[in-house]
Amino acid sequence: MKKSSVNLIQLAKRKEKEIKEHKQINYQRDVLGKENIPISWQDLRGDFT
Incomplete structure (x- = not known):
């Protein structure tokens, strides 16, 4: 098998x-x-109202 064929298969x-x-x-x-x-708990900080 040619090297290019092997590369294409990979x-x-x-x-x-x-x-x-x-x-x-x-x-x-x-x-x-x-x-x-x-x-992270820090990502959950904030006002969610």
């Missing part, structure tokens, strides 16, 4: 993994209501 696999991770993050945010990002 790039396609990496892109596929990135898309899968992106879909998982969107699922967690939209369906589960979280993004696995801790919220």
Whole structure:
């Protein structure tokens, strides 16, 4: 197999993994209501009225 073919296959696999991770993050945010990002108590300070 040519080197360029191997590089294209590796790039396609990496892109596929990135898309899968992106879909998982969107699922967690939209369906589960979280993004696995801790919220600091300082971020919650303020007047919410």
